[in-house]
Amino acid sequence: MATQTAAPTLIGSVQRALRLLEAVASHADGAPAKQLARETNLPLPTTYHLLRTLTHEGYLLREKGVFRLGEAAARLARDGAVQNRRIKIEDLLARWRDEIGVPVYFALYRDGEIELVSVADTPDSPAVEEWAGFRETGHAHAIGQCLLSQLDLKSRQDHLDRHPVEAITPHTVRNQRILLDRLGGLGRMEPLVERQEYALGTVCAAIPLTVGDTAATLAISLPLHQEERLLPAVERLQKEIGKLFSSFALSISI
Incomplete structure (x- = not known):
C-alpha cells in the first residue's frame, strides 16, 4: 500500500511547488509567504515547507521577507x-x-x-x-x-x-x-x-x-x-x- 500512495503524494507535491513558482513569477517585486499561500490555496505550513525547499534548490530567493525567482528558475526559462x-x-x-x-x-x-x-x-x-x-x-x-x-x-x-x-x-x-x-x-x-x-x-x-x-x-x-x-x-x-x-x-x- 505504501508504494501505491507514494506516487500520488509525490505528484501532488510537484504540482503544489509549480503553483508556488507560478505565483511568485506573477509578482515582479516578490511576495511574502502568507500572500502566496492565499493565492495558491495552500495551507501555510505546506507553503513554508515548499518555499524553503525551492529556496534551498535555487529556484527562489528570499529577501526582506518576500520571495522572488532565483537563478535556477531563470536558467530553466533560458534553457527552454x-x-x-x-x-x-x-x-x-x-x-x-x-x-x-x-x-x-x-x-x-x-x-x-x-x-x-x-x-x-x-x-x-x-x-x-x-x-x-x-x-x-x-x-x-x-x-x-x-x-x-x-x-x-x-x-x-x-x-x-x-x-x-x-x-x-x-x-x-x-x-x-x-x-x-x-x-x-x-x-x-x-x-x-x-x-x-x-x-x-x-x-x-x-x-x-x-x-x-x-x-x-x-x-x-x-x-x-x-x-x-x-x-x-x-x-x-x-x-x-x-x-x-x-x-x-x-x-x-x-
Whole structure:
C-alpha cells in the first residue's frame, strides 16, 4: 500500500511547488509567504515547507521577507527558450532540405569558434561526414570560410592564428595569404563555393547571414558528380531564406 500512495503524494507535491513558482513569477517585486499561500490555496505550513525547499534548490530567493525567482528558475526559462529556438531552426532546415533536395546546414561563429548548430539530411542525400575537426579546419570548408568572411580583420586573423591554414586534401587552399585574398574579394551577400577542399568528391556552398553582431551561415552540399545542381540549389535556398528571414533571424541568437 505504501508504494501505491507514494506516487500520488509525490505528484501532488510537484504540482503544489509549480503553483508556488507560478505565483511568485506573477509578482515582479516578490511576495511574502502568507500572500502566496492565499493565492495558491495552500495551507501555510505546506507553503513554508515548499518555499524553503525551492529556496534551498535555487529556484527562489528570499529577501526582506518576500520571495522572488532565483537563478535556477531563470536558467530553466533560458534553457527552454533555447530549445524552442533550436526546434524552429531544425524545422526550417528540414523544410528547405525537402523542398530543394539537398542537405542543409546551419552554423554560426560564437565565442571565437565555428559552431555547427544543426544539419538536415536524408539517407539518400547524406551530409558530409566530419572526418577532420570542423572547428579547426574552418579554412577548408565553405561554412568556415563563409563565417570567417563576415568577421572583422582582427577577429579573422585571431582565428587563423589559433587554427592555422593547412592542407587536408589536395584541393585545400594552400596558405593564409590566398585564403585572405579569397575572403576579402567576396561580395557582401555573395555565396561562397568550395570544391573538394574539405572532403574529396564533395562540393559545397554557403550563404552569409549577419544578424546584429552574429555571423551565421546556411550551407548545402552535393556529390561532385552533381555539381551542376549546386548553384541552382543555392539560388532556391536564397529565395526561401528571403521569404522567412524574419522568423529565422529571431532564432539565430541561440
